[in-house]
Amino acid sequence: MDVFATNFKTVDWVIVTVYIFIPVIIGVMVRKYVRQLSDFIVAGRSLRLFIAIATLTGTELGLVTVMYNSELGFRHGFSAFHIGIIETVCILAIGITGFIVYKLRQLRVMTIPEFYEIRFGRNVRIIGGILLALGGILNMGLFLQAGARFMMGVTGYSNPAGLKLFMSAMLIMVLIYTVLGGMVSVVLNDFLQFVVLSIGMIIGSYFAIREIGWSNLFTAPETVNNASWFNPVAEGSGFGMIYVLFMVVLTFSAGALWQSGTLRALSAKTPKVAKQLYVWSSVSYLARRVIPMLWGICAFVFVSQSPKLLSSFQGPDALNSQFGMPIFIAKVLPSGFLGLIAAGMFAAFMSTHDSYLLSWSSVITQDIIAPLKKEQLSDKARLLITRISIVAIGLFLLIWGLWFEAPVSLWNYMAVTGTIYLAGAFTVVAAGLYWKKANKTGATLALFAGLLAILGIGPWTQGENVPFYLSDKFIGLMTFVIAFVGMVAGSLLFPDKNTPQARKDAYQEAAS
Amino acid sequence: MNWVLLWKGVLLFTLFGYSLLVIIVFFGGLKNVVAMLKDLSAPLQTPENNAK
Numbered sequence: 001m002d003v004f005a006t007n008f009k010t011v012d013w014v015i016v017t018v019y020i021f022i023p024v025i026i027g028v029m030v031r032k033y034v035r036q037l038s039d040f041i042v043a044g045r046s047l048r049l050f051i052a053i054a055t056l057t058g059t060e061l062g063l064v065t066v067m068y069n070s071e072l073g074f075r076h077g078f079s080a081f082h083i084g085i086i087e088t089v090c091i092l093a094i095g096i097t098g099f100i101v102y103k104l105r106q107l108r109v110m111t112i113p114e115f116y117e118i119r120f121g122r123n124v125r126i127i128g129g130i131l132l133a134l135g136g137i138l139n140m141g142l143f144l145q146a147g148a149r150f151m152m153g154v155t156g157y158s159n160p161a162g163l164k165l166f167m168s169a170m171l172i173m174v175l176i177y178t179v180l181g182g183m184v185s186v187v188l189n190d191f192l193q194f195v196v197l198s199i200g201m202i203i204g205s206y207f208a209i210r211e212i213g214w215s216n217l218f219t220a221p222e223t224v225n226n227a228s229w230f231n232p233v234a235e236g237s238g239f240g241m242i243y244v245l246f247m248v249v250l251t252f253s254a255g256a257l258w259q260s261g262t263l264r265a266l267s268a269k270t271p272k273v274a275k276q277l278y279v280w281s282s283v284s285y286l287a288r289r290v291i292p293m294l295w296g297i298c299a300f301v302f303v304s305q306s307p308k309l310l311s312s313f314q315g316p317d318a319l320n321s322q323f324g325m326p327i328f329i330a331k332v333l334p335s336g337f338l339g340l341i342a343a344g345m346f347a348a349f350m351s352t353h354d355s356y357l358l359s360w361s362s363v364i365t366q367d368i369i370a371p372l373k374k375e376q377l378s379d380k381a382r383l384l385i386t387r388i389s390i391v392a393i394g395l396f397l398l399i400w401g402l403w404f405e406a407p408v409s410l411w412n413y414m415a416v417t418g419t420i421y422l423a424g425a426f427t428v429v430a431a432g433l434y435w436k437k438a439n440k441t442g443a444t445l446a447l448f449a450g451l452l453a454i455l456g457i458g459p460w461t462q463g464e465n466v467p468f469y470l471s472d473k474f475i476g477l478m479t480f481v482i483a484f485v486g487m488v489a490g491s492l493l494f495p496d497k498n499t500p501q502a503r504k505d506a507y508q509e510a511a512s
Numbered sequence: 513m514n515w516v517l518l519w520k521g522v523l524l525f526t527l528f529g530y531s532l533l534v535i536i537v538f539f540g541g542l543k544n545v546v547a548m549l550k551d552l553s554a555p556l557q558t559p560e561n562n563a564k
Contacts, residue, residue, distance in 0.1 A: 047544075047548065048544040048547060048548065049540065049544070050536070050537050050540030050541040050543070050544050051540075051541045051544035051545055051548060052544075053533075053537050053541075054537050054541045057537075078515065078516075078519040079515075081519050081522055084522070084526075085522065184548075184552065187548070188545065191541050191545060194534075194537065194541075195534070195538055198530070198534040199534070201530075202527070202530070202531055202534070205527060218516050218519070218520060230515035230516060230519065231515050280533070283526075283529045283530055283533045284530065284533060286522075286525075286526050286529070286530070287526050287529075287530035287533075290522060290523060290526040291526065291527075291530070294523060
């Protein structure tokens with residue numbers, strides 16, 4: 001069987017091509033609703049429950065999410081499901097308790113570093129903004145590459161120049177409608193994409209399970225260890241207890257504070273809606289993990305049944321494991337459905353890009369450039385800077401995304417780059433909201449501690465036989481611990497002697 | 513611990529639960545979109561407007 005053989009036909013190309021123009025049309029149509037900065041960034045704080053669920057799911061269920069989760073399923077089998085369970089429990093816990101998100105929505109902030117200024121002062125906001133933008137933009141650095149691999153696997157089209165051109169065109173589409181319509185356009189597109197993508201995922205799962213067979217699905221292939229295929233803490237699973245602990249802190253902090261997701265809570269009509277949003281979305285957080293992992297597992301079982309396919313994923317010239325899922329669905333889905341699934345996946349690609357572009361550009365404007373300027377920036381100037389930032393980030397993604405090769409799996413790259421921001425942010429926001437003694441020295445130390453996470457993509461993570469070997473999961477977990485220690489030690493050893501009364505008053509007023 | 517049984521249950525719950533969520537969100541979301549656009553069409557709350 002040819003590795004890149006596919007059922008993708010002309011009709012599928014037509015479906016995909018028509019679909020990717022729809023968001024641009026919506027962006028142009030809703031431009032009239034953007035009259036002030038809060039309309040652009042948080043849709044005028046007008047999101048009601050169901051549209052908020054759709055847009056949160058649309059954002060957090062991107063093509064890259066599907067790719068890294070299917071890669072986890074392809075490489076580790078059912079043992080990868082534990083990440084979905086952990087994340088779901090964390091999101092549910094945040095929704096039930098309102099931990100962090102309720103108070104942040106009450107404060108009416110538009111970005112996380114805005115909270116840093118209210119609680120710890122302007123300098124902490126600028127440092128936090130820089131680290132957030134750095135971690136966030138690096139984090140989305142591989143989205144284009146993963147998208148290109150999906151495209152190649154599904155369509156069988158393998159011309160590298162053509163692929164780069166196609167991915168660039170997709171990114172330009174996203175840039176146009178995000179720059180024009182801001183959050184209003186993003187919300188409407190996310191809703192449409194949530195529907196298309198969800199239907200695609202459910203249909204895709206049906207075909208995947210039908211191809212493999214329900215009972216075969218739960219039988220580990222002969223080429224893998226039966227215990228580690230199902231048990232995440234078994235030896236050889238590729239996870240282990242440290243990884244599980246890292247996932248607990250990572251998914252809990254990301255659930256509460258990942259800017260693009262939290263932006264939905266901050267856009268919610270009321271703090272109560274923000275809480276409900278998390279409770280309901282726990283199901284979609286489970287689906288965004290489990291369904292792509294299922295596809296990855298089915299892909300591996302399918303590949304294992306064909307010696308030729310299996311050999312293409314083994315040896316020194318092995319295909320990247322991210323190709324497993326797209327190659328599988330290209331062979332088992334009929335033409336027409338394949339076009340719908342591809343359209344759904346490209347919808348996912350766009351809905352994640354638009355929100356991330358909006359999130360990081362908002363941070364650059366609100367938390368780095370505006371606080372650095374001495375005079376007050378007008379809404380018009382801020383809108384212009386946000387739009388320029390969106391285009392600048394887009395250009396960076398085109399360059400970085402098409403040549404950088406991650407030294408670790410896609411998910412581990414995402415986890416590590418996310419930790420640069422999350423380790424500090426989670427500590428600073430949680431302490432800022434719930435611990436009276438937290439101060440700016442502790443906050444600054446915690447934020448800088450997050451930078452240690454960048455060690456997680458260094459050469460010393462490449463195997464136990466390299467000098468100074470440290471696993472990426474250990475580095476990630478330790479970064480959270482060090483950020484926490486930094487916050488506590490900094491706050492207790494260097495207490496604020498004279499916090500300006502104006503800042504105390506501002507915080508009390510905002511919180512009440 | 514029977515991992516196979518656990519993952520079977522998780523998979524079934526996810527597929528059925530998510531399908532149900534999609535149906536609920538689709539119909540609820542349509543109503544929300546109309547209401548959101550109505551909110552955004554309302555006059556801006558500027559000091560001038562408040563004074564009127």
